[in-house]
Amino acid sequence: MIFMDNASGSFPKAPGVARAMADFIQHGASNIARGGYPAAYGAAERVFDLRSRLAVFFGCSDPRRVIFTSGITASLNFLIGGLIRPGDRVVTTEMEHNSVARPLTALAKRGAGLLRAVCGTDGITDLESLDALLTPDTRALVMTHASNVCGSIQPLEEAARLCAGRGIFLIVDSAQTAGYLPINIEAIGIDGLAFSGHKGLLGPQGTGGMVLSEKLAAALRPVFHGGTGSFSDSTETPEILPDRFEPGTLNLPGLMGLAAAMDYEGRPRAGEKEYLQQALSDIDGVRVLGPRDAATKVGLFALDFLKRDNGEAALILEETFGILTRCGLHCSPWAHKALGSFPRGAVRLSPGPAVTRQELEQVVTAVEEVSK
Amino acid sequence: MKYVATFHSHYGAMAFKKAIEQRGFSVTLMPVPRHLSSSCGTCARFEVPEGFSMPDTPELDMIYREDDR
Numbered sequence: 446m447i448f449m450d451n452a453s454g455s456f457p458k459a460p461g462v463a464r465a466m467a468d469f470i471q472h473g474a475s476n477i478a479r480g481g482y483p484a485a486y487g488a489a490e491r492v493f494d495l496r497s498r499l500a501v502f503f504g505c506s507d508p509r510r511v512i513f514t515s516g517i518t519a520s521l522n523f524l525i526g527g528l529i530r531p532g533d534r535v536v537t538t539e540m541e542h543n544s545v546a547r548p549l550t551a552l553a554k555r556g557a558g559l560l561r562a563v564c565g566t567d568g569i570t571d572l573e574s575l576d577a578l579l580t581p582d583t584r585a586l587v588m589t590h591a592s593n594v595c596g597s598i599q600p601l602e603e604a605a606r607l608c609a610g611r612g613i614f615l616i617v618d619s620a621q622t623a624g625y626l627p628i629n630i631e632a633i634g635i636d637g638l639a640f641s642g643h644k645g646l647l648g649p650q651g652t653g654g655m656v657l658s659e660k661l662a663a664a665l666r667p668v669f670h671g672g673t674g675s676f677s678d679s680t681e682t683p684e685i686l687p688d689r690f691e692p693g694t695l696n697l698p699g700l701m702g703l704a705a706a707m708d709y710e711g712r713p714r715a716g717e718k719e720y721l722q723q724a725l726s727d728i729d730g731v732r733v734l735g736p737r738d739a740a741t742k743v744g745l746f747a748l749d750f751l752k753r754d755n756g757e758a759a760l761i762l763e764e765t766f767g768i769l770t771r772c773g774l775h776c777s778p779w780a781h782k783a784l785g786s787f788p789r790g791a792v793r794l795s796p797g798p799a800v801t802r803q804e805l806e807q808v809v810t811a812v813e814e815v816s817k
Numbered sequence: 818m819k820y821v822a823t824f825h826s827h828y829g830a831m832a833f834k835k836a837i838e839q840r841g842f843s844v845t846l847m848p849v850p851r852h853l854s855s856s857c858g859t860c861a862r863f864e865v866p867e868g869f870s871m872p873d874t875p876e877l878d879m880i881y882r883e884d885d886r
Contacts, residue, residue, distance in 0.1 A: 479829040481848035481859065493831040509828055509875065675826045675857040684825050685876060 447804045450622060451644065452593055452795035453771050459647035459709035466590070466649060468786040469701040476694055478674030480807045488697060496687070498582045499618065502707070503638060504629025509686040510657040513695050517620050518544040520639035520655040523690065524616045525549060525587060527665040528637075531556030533584035536613075538562045538570045539783040540592040543619055546811040549587065562785050568735035568742075569596030570604075578803040579607050585614040585636075590622040594791070595735025596648040596742035598626070603608045605634035614661055620644060623745050636661040648703035651696050662686060669693065711798050717805065718744035721796070724809040731817025734784045734791055747775075747784075747791035750816055758815050759792045766811035770794055818869070819883040822861045823854040830859040830875025836872035837863050854878055 473484035500508040555561040562575040616637040624645025642652030671692030722739035734747040750758040757773035781787035849860040
């Protein structure tokens with residue numbers, strides 16, 4: 446089996462993830478910020494260390510502004526729902542996943558003004574379009590760092606400059622880049638970074654979070670309310686961080702796994718995406734969606750089979766060649782429309798750090814066979 | 818000198834514990850005696866020399882000298 450669906454969720458996980466989770470469950474799965482005994486304090490210390498580590502990893506100078514959630518979709522809903530109100534103007538891009546598109550569409554139905562910057566056939570957002578839409582009365586720009594369909598890396602630094610000059614909050618979906626591309630929120634000027642723990646960071650499902658700028662932390666309203674183990678004499682949600690945005694019990698087994706994943710230094714080897722981009726583009730019977738230049742994308746590849754239904758192609762890749770892919774619209778109807786692949790979708794290949802060059806060559810050979 | 822520190826948050830308690838430990842002294846986290854505070858529920862008990870400069874960590878509420886109680 447060759448696992449080529451890491452854009453959905455990484456596999457295998459980083460070494461030590463499963464053990465860390467099992468150890469926590471089997472040897473003292475105490476809740477934190479509640480129990481007053483050593484096992485609870487020990488777990489709290491590991492979460493504290495993970496929060497500090499993620500703050501450094503994402504370039505945030507105060508670990509209290511790293512907020513854990515159940516995953517990146519929850520983070521994006523929190524950031525969007527906690528910041529934008531009916532009547533606000535919000536800008537986004539055509540490359541968004543439904544974890545951005547759906548909360549924004551729901552807000553638009555309640556009276557928010559929603560505008561989308563266009564992108565080229567390479568799946569990269571057009572800066573002139575973005576510039577024109579980002580009027581000073583815009584509340585926020587919500588954009589992905591890289592497309593989950595074609596991998597196109599978006600002009601984040603330029604977008605951040607446009608937002609900073611106009612007082613617009615910048616919210617970024619890093620589902621396909623965290624762990625693969627360096628992200629420093631303070632150097633770039635990101636106000637709210639939503640991240641997944643189970644993709645490029647190689648941790649378990651059910652983990653993720655958001656990293657906030659000081660400005661956004663002050664402006665964001667809590668979406669959930671509940672017990673925090675602090676200020677227990679009050680029924681008001683506390684102002685302090687991270688408590689303000691972390692009511693209820695955290696996914697502690699998951700966070701123990703994510704902590705183990707952060708120890709792992711193995712990442713995709715240089716040259717892999719260049720090899721796949723070139724080899725797949727050279728196959729006559731498929732169209733590789735999005736960028737032609739591997740330098741402008743992350744390592745995921747959407748293939749449109751020209752002589753065969755894409756669903757059938759994915760099935761043959763799995764049944765005949767043992768290659769696991771993701772076929773369809775990838776929860777991204779806007780992106781597929783922009784890339785000209787709606788409604789038939791595409792077969793997406795997304796290798797992880799554990800895949801070998803020999804396996805990638807097998808994948809290319811298999812795609813060649815299926816494309817005939 | 819023996820002290821008990823109270824905090825506004827569990828994050829603050831952990832940050833303080835680590836700061837004291839980094840200076841070579843041990844810290845015991847424990848439930849806060851109710852007569853001291855009702856804030857985060859966790860306090861830090863520790864012993865340091867007289868004149869010790871307390872770390873400036875976030876969410877610190879109060880530091881009590883146990884000998885004074």
